[in-house]
Amino acid sequence: MHPLLLDLIVCPICHKSLLLSHTQTNWQLICQFDMMSYPIREGIPILLTDKASAIPKT
Numbered sequence: 001m002h003p004l005l006l007d008l009i010v011c012p013i014c015h016k017s018l019l020l021s022h023t024q025t026n027w028q029l030i031c032q033f034d035m036m037s038y039p040i041r042e043g044i045p046i047l048l049t050d051k052a053s054a055i056p057k058t
């Protein structure tokens with residue numbers, strides 16, 4: 001994903017910027033404030049709260 005594009009993408013819950021991250025299998029966008037993970041499908045960020053998953057606290 002283009003870094004400039006990432007600047008325009010914000011969390012749909014808190015409207016803060018997201019952190020690009022990846023697991024072994026796929027990329028995702030992380031909100032460090034809500035501890036939510038948004039999937040990226042075929043290069044398209046899915047910024048929908050019902051598609052997001054909560055990040056378990058360690």
Ligand SMILES: [Zn+2]
Nearest residue numbers: 011014031034
């Ligand atoms: Zn957020």
